[in-house]
Each structure stands twice: as structure tokens, then as C-alpha cells.
Amino acid sequence: MSRRHVVVVGAGPAGLAAADAALAAGARVTLVDSAERPGGQYHRMLPDAYEAANPEVLHHGWAAFDRRVRRVLAHDRCTWLAGTSVWALEREDPARAPLVHVLGEGSPGRRGVLTPDALVLAPGAHDRVLPFPGWELPGVFTAGAAQALAKGERVAVGERVAVAGTGPFLLPVAVSLLEAGSQVAEVLEAAGGARVTRGWLRRPWELAAQAGKTGELVSYTAALARARVPYLLGRAVVEARGDGRVEEIVSARVRADWSVVPGSERVTAVDAVCVGHGFTPRLELLVAAGCAVRGGTPDAVFVQVDDDQLTSSPGVYAAGEVTGIAGAPASRAEGAVAGWHAAGGAPSARPLTALRRGRDQGRAFAGRLAAAHPIGREWPGWLRDDTVVCRCEESDYASVRAAAGDPATTEARVAKLGTRAGLGPCQGRMCAVTVAELRARLGAPDADAAAPHRRPLAEPVRLGELAAPAREYDG
Amino acid sequence: MSPRLVPAGSDPVRRTERPVAVTVDGEAVTGIAGQTIAGLLLASGRRAWRTGPSGARRGVFCGIGVCFDCLVSVNGEQDVRACRRRAADGDAVSTQNRRPPEADGIRQGPEEAS
Ligand SMILES: Cc1cc2nc3c(=O)[nH]c(=O)nc-3n(C[C@H](O)[C@H](O)[C@H](O)COP(=O)(O)OP(=O)(O)OC[C@H]3O[C@@H](n4cnc5c(N)ncnc54)[C@H](O)[C@@H]3O)c2cc1C
Ligand code: FES
Numbered sequence: 001m002s003r004r005h006v007v008v009v010g011a012g013p014a015g016l017a018a019a020d021a022a023l024a025a026g027a028r029v030t031l032v033d034s035a036e037r038p039g040g041q042y043h044r045m046l047p048d049a050y051e052a053a054n055p056e057v058l059h060h061g062w063a064a065f066d067r068r069v070r071r072v073l074a075h076d077r078c079t080w081l082a083g084t085s086v087w088a089l090e091r092e093d094p095a096r097a098p099l100v101h102v103l104g105e106g107s108p109g110r111r112g113v114l115t116p117d118a119l120v121l122a123p124g125a126h127d128r129v130l131p132f133p134g135w136e137l138p139g140v141f142t143a144g145a146a147q148a149l150a151k152g153e154r155v156a157v158g159e160r161v162a163v164a165g166t167g168p169f170l171l172p173v174a175v176s177l178l179e180a181g182s183q184v185a186e187v188l189e190a191a192g193g194a195r196v197t198r199g200w201l202r203r204p205w206e207l208a209a210q211a212g213k214t215g216e217l218v219s220y221t222a223a224l225a226r227a228r229v230p231y232l233l234g235r236a237v238v239e240a241r242g243d244g245r246v247e248e249i250v251s252a253r254v255r256a257d258w259s260v261v262p263g264s265e266r267v268t269a270v271d272a273v274c275v276g277h278g279f280t281p282r283l284e285l286l287v288a289a290g291c292a293v294r295g296g297t298p299d300a301v302f303v304q305v306d307d308d309q310l311t312s313s314p315g316v317y318a319a320g321e322v323t324g325i326a327g328a329p330a331s332r333a334e335g336a337v338a339g340w341h342a343a344g345g346a347p348s349a350r351p352l353t354a355l356r357r358g359r360d361q362g363r364a365f366a367g368r369l370a371a372a373h374p375i376g377r378e379w380p381g382w383l384r385d386d387t388v389v390c391r392c393e394e395s396d397y398a399s400v401r402a403a404a405g406d407p408a409t410t411e412a413r414v415a416k417l418g419t420r421a422g423l424g425p426c427q428g429r430m431c432a433v434t435v436a437e438l439r440a441r442l443g444a445p446d447a448d449a450a451a452p453h454r455r456p457l458a459e460p461v462r463l464g465e466l467a468a469p470a471r472e473y474d475g
Numbered sequence: 476m477s478p479r480l481v482p483a484g485s486d487p488v489r490r491t492e493r494p495v496a497v498t499v500d501g502e503a504v505t506g507i508a509g510q511t512i513a514g515l516l517l518a519s520g521r522r523a524w525r526t527g528p529s530g531a532r533r534g535v536f537c538g539i540g541v542c543f544d545c546l547v548s549v550n551g552e553q554d555v556r557a558c559r560r561r562a563a564d565g566d567a568v569s570t571q572n573r574r575p576p577e578a579d580g581i582r583q584g585p586e587e588a589s
Contacts, residue, residue: 029583046490047508047510049508050491050492050507050508051489052489052490055488056489057488060493107550113582120537127537137532138521138522138523138534140536141538142538144539145535145536145538145558147538148538148539148558149478149513149514153479155481155518156478156480157478157535159479180481181481245521271527347488391526391527391533391542392527394528394529394531421485424543426541426544436525460554467580
């Protein structure tokens with residue numbers, strides 16, 4: 001009997017765990033990631049060329065990660081397609097997993113097709129950044145960018161940096177910056193102290209179950225305290241200013257709904273600011289595969305999965321940040337459950353019970369984080385008429401507001417053409433969720449929650465690459 | 476001051492540095508092997524290398540290939556995400572501009588600065 005072929009997209013914590021479990025269950029696995037090295041965002045590895053003798057100093061849980069990477073990549077039933085992006089999914093047979101179209105690095109890239117029996121999608125998330133005046137200035141980075149550059153390349157994004165936004169992710173970012181030699185002027189957490197304390201300290205047994213994560217957070221807090229970095233709650237960056245680059249930020253006290261307390265504005269001189277207001281799941285492949293989503297508001301849409309991590313789409317499993325933002329341990333547990341089932345592993349296997357429990361604990365933890373760090377409803381109060389909302393097209397707030405209020409452009413697609421928001425090179429990856437949220441607030445009917453993620457091509461493909469014959473990877 | 480590379484001598488990851496030489500709009504710039512073009516440009520003191528439709532300057536924003544703010548052309552190939560492409564010795568990097576909308580309403584893609 002031929003073995004089941006499981007294709008895993010994404011080699012982050014979720015995808016690696018999925019590949020590992022699918023191999024353990026006896027399947028043949030193809031692991032695809034657009035990055036050159038496995039690890040995803042959490043275990044972002046240094047380039048080979050750096051020949052780092054001590055890469056582990058930048059990582060929590062390096063030993064277990066390193067063992068897993070070796071076990072998976074060296075497995076004789078695993079094919080590792082590094083530097084290879086999945087740009088489209090195509091369903092030929094409604095009862096089967098879709099075909100996976102991949103593009104390898106190069107100029108032109110090598111195009112290929114994979115035909116899986118089951119597919120595990122674990123593409124992760126990217127930072128969500130709410131717009132504010134000046135956020136398009138050079139020197140404003142996402143919190144993840146600062147982390148990626150420090151951890152993955154050893155580049156510190158600035159000399160004197162502010163870290164701002166909401167959520168526990170701001171802490172590792174600030175610590176990485178310190179470690180890379182930057183001065184961290186301040187960390188601004190928009191959530192108020194009462195909310196954070198209530199969210200984090202309620203039901204402490206749930207935190208105990210996430211000991212790894214809690215320990216990590218404690219070590220970050222200690223590092224910030226040692227360096228005497230001010231960590232201010234209930235304060236947000238509401239403007240970045242400078243001549244062609246960031247020179248200063250304006251922060252303000254915000255209430256629980258993130259409305260600005262008048263007169264509380266303060267200017268801080270910085271040469272970089274790193275901002276994150278949570279994460280947006282990378283749902284385009286899941287939406288393309290026809291997977292149902294959950295969550296009614298544009299800013300909280302995730303893929304729907306059952307207890308086995310199966311989506312509503314036949315043969316398609318999902319794991320990691322695309323099912324909810326819960327951090328690396330939960331992503332790993334979800335990945336393992338997904339990979340095992342995708343491979344056709346016995347549903348009664350003993351380790352599954354523990355994995356499922358780990359996953360559920362991770363999700364509970366995620367629920368806690370979300371409750372402690374919600375985006376306040378009144379953030380649009382930061383916007384001015386000329387504040388850029390869509391970075392690519394420079395569509396401003398006034399035009400988005402006008403389109404939402406104009407009966408001729410109430411339909412999202414028409415409004416898009418009118419304002420051009422979402423039509424630039426990033427295809428709305430940065431602004432679509434924000435625009436959908438603003439439009440919903442302003443009363444425009446945007447019924448389809450998945451709409452901001454509808455992007456049939458997940459990665460840009462050149463016409464020449466499309467024209468070249470595709471290689472069958474697995475015949 | 477500006478972004479910079481953690482000096483190899485004091486880097487606890489204990490890495491090796493091998494130089495990589497590229498040109499940026501014709502000007503010689505050195506980085507180290509393994510850096511992305513974005514990392515190399517940042518570490519060389521550059522923060523912006525592209526302009527948006529209004530002419531406003533842009534550089535790295537997301538760092539992971541999602542926002543397309545960091546586009547450059549490399550050896551004549553347009554619209555390369557600098558944060559995802561490793562610099563290779565001899566690469567000719569040139570900065571890109573977005574042209575304002577055409578009179579016929581069709582927006583041109585990013586194109587090379589002249
Ligand atoms: C920039 C950034 C940095 C982060 N750093 C940290 C950190 O230091 N500490 C922390 O606790 N949390 C960090 N996070 C949060 C992080 O998202 C999770 O904790 C964890 O990495 C999620 O695991 P995952 O497997 O779901 O996704 P990821 O780790 O994001 O892995 C997804 C993988 O899928 C690949 N991929 C995506 N789309 C495609 C495609 N179309 N084709 C091929 N491959 C694809 C990506 O290259 C990536 O390697 C970071 C998030 C971001 C966005
Ligand atoms: S910085 Fe966002 S794509 Fe490169």
C-alpha cells in the first residue's frame with residue numbers, strides 16, 4: 001500500500017510539529033516554507049553564513065527545537081522544500097485535498113505542483129498595526145520586524161527606540177533590542193493596569209499550565225527592570241514625527257476604550273519606534289481552500305477547526321496562529337494533533353490525549369491574553385483626515401470615511417476602487433482588516449468576514465514563471 | 476544615529492563575518508554574507524530606499540515579506556522584497572519609486588528610479 005502524502009505549509013512551531021507527528025504516524029511528508037531555514041517567527045534562525053557558534057542564546061527552548069528540526073529534516077520520508085512559497089491552492093476534486101502550487105526561489109522561480117492526500121496549513125500570522133499620523137515614516141517598524149532583524153540578522157533597528165502597542169509580545173521585542181545594544185526609551189502598553197492584571201492573574205491555574213510561557217514573560221520583565229526601562233500601562237503612541245524619518249513620537253494616556261486623555265500628550269525623542277497591536281492571521285491560503293472562518297468582527301477572524309484540527313474543507317487541517325493567537329506552545333500542540341490526523345494516525349493513540357489537553361490549555365491562555373489586551377474601540381480618535389490608512393496607496397482616513405458614508409460606494413469592492421485602499425503591492429495585507437473595521441463602524445455593510453483575506457494568489461508570481469511548465473514533485 | 480549591526484566581537488551568538496559587496500544606485504556598499512538586502516541597507520545607515528505614490532520615503536516596515544514597503548530592484552529584477560532576499564556579492568541594487576496615477580486612471584506598478 002502506498003503511504004499517505006501529507007503536505008505541510010509553514011515550518012514554524014506549528015508546521016514542524018505537524019511534520020514530526022505525521023512522520024511518526026507513518027506518512028510521507030513534504031514540508032514547505034518560503035524561508036530558507038525552519039523555525040518560523042518564534043525560532044527565527046540566523047543565516048548559515050553567520051556560522052554562529054552559540055545560536056541558542058537568542059532562543060527559549062532551543063534544545064528541543066534543534067532536536068525536532070534534525071529529526072524532521074533528516075527523516076527519509078520527509079522532503080524539505082526551503083525557500084519555496086505556496087502561491088495558490090487549487091481544488092480539482094471536491095472530496096480531496098487541493099493541489100498545492102509552489103514557487104521556488106530564483107529568478108525566474110521554479111514552479112511546481114504537489115498533490116497531497118492531506119494538507120496541513122500553518123502559515124502563522126503577521127503583526128497588526130493600527131494606523132496613526134506618521135506611521136508611514138521610515139524608522140517606524142512593526143514590533144515583529146524589530147524582532148526579526150535582531151534575532152535573525154543581529155541588526156538593531158535604532159539607537160534609542162520606543163516600543164508601543166498592546167500585548168505581551170512587546171516584552172520580548174524590547175528585550176531583544178536591549179540585547180542588541182539599543183537603548184529602549186520606553187515600552188508603552190495601551191491596555192490599562194487593571195485590565196492587564198485582571199486578565200493575567202485571574203484563574204492562576206491556567207497560567208501554571210503554561211509554565212513555559214509564564215517563565216518567559218517573567219524573565220522579560222526582569223530584564224526590562226534591570227535595564228530600568230519604563231513600562232507604562234495605559235499609554236499609546238498617537239503620532240510619529242520627523243523630517244523624512246522618525247525623530248520623535250507623541251504618546252498620550254488612553255482610557256480603557258483607548259480614547260486619548262486630553263492634555264496627557266508627551267513627546268519622546270527616538271530614532272525608531274516599534275509598534276504592534278496584536279497579530280493578523282495569514283488566512284489567504286485557508287480562505288482559498290474554502291475553509292470556514294469563525295469570529296464575527298473583521299479584526300478577530302480565524303479559521304474554524306474541529307477537535308482534530310480539521311477545517312470545514314475536506315483533507316485540509318490548520319494549526320498555529322491561523323486558528324487563534326496563542327503563542328508557540330499552543331501552536332506546537334495544535335500542529336502535532338493536525339499532523340497525526342492528517343497522516344491517518346489512530347484516533348485512539350495515547351499521546352493524543354496529552355496533546356489535546358496542551359492545545360486546550362494553550363487556547364485558554366490565548367483567551368486570557370485577548371481579554372487582557374483588547375483593541376480599544378476609540379482608537380480611530382487618533383486619526384486625522386490626512387492620516388494614511390493604506391500604506392501602499394496612501395489612501396487617507398478622510399477618503400475611507402467618505403466612501404463608507406457614500407451610498408454609491410457602500411459595497412466594499414466599489415469602495416476599494418474609489419479609495420484604492422488595499423489595491424497596492426501588499427494587496428491589503430496591512431490595511432484590509434483596519435479598513436473593514438472602520439467601514440463596519442461607519443455603518444457600511446461588509447457582510448463577509450473573510451473578505452479582507454480573500455487573495456487568490458498568496459504570493460506574487462511573474463508571468464514568465466506562470467508560463468514555464470510546472471514540475472510535478474510527486475507524480 | 477541609525478540602525479546598526481551588533482559588532483561580531485561582542486556578539487554572544489559568536490558569529491563569523493565575511494564581507495559582501497553590492498552597489499546601491501551605483502554606490503559601493505559593504506555588508507556581511509547572510510544579510511538580507513534590507514538588513515544590509517539598514518546596517519549601512521540607510522532607512523529609506525523607496526518612495527510612495529506621493530514621493531514620501533519608505534524603507535522596512537514588517538520585516539517579513541508582508542507589507543511590500545521595502546521593494547528594490549536587484550540586478551534589473553523589479554519589485555524584490557529586500558527583507559526576503561539575501562544579498563549576494565556583486566548585486567546591483569537600485570531604489571524604486573511609485574509613479575503617480577496615469578491620466579487614463581491605470582496605475583503603473585513600482586518602477587525603477589531613473
Ligand atoms: C515577525 C514576527 C516575529 C515574532 N517573534 C516572536 C518571538 O520572538 N517570540 C514569541 O513568543 N512570539 C513571536 N512571534 C509570534 C509568533 O507568531 C508565534 O509565537 C509562533 O511563531 C507562531 O507559530 P506558527 O507555527 O503558527 O507560525 P510561524 O512561526 O509564523 O510560522 C509560519 C511559517 O509559515 C511560512 N509561510 C507563511 N506563508 C507561506 C506560504 N504562502 N508559503 C510557504 N511558507 C509560508 C512562514 O515563512 C513561516 O515560517 C512573532 C511573530 C511575528 C509576526
Ligand atoms: S519590510 Fe515588509 S515586505 Fe519587506
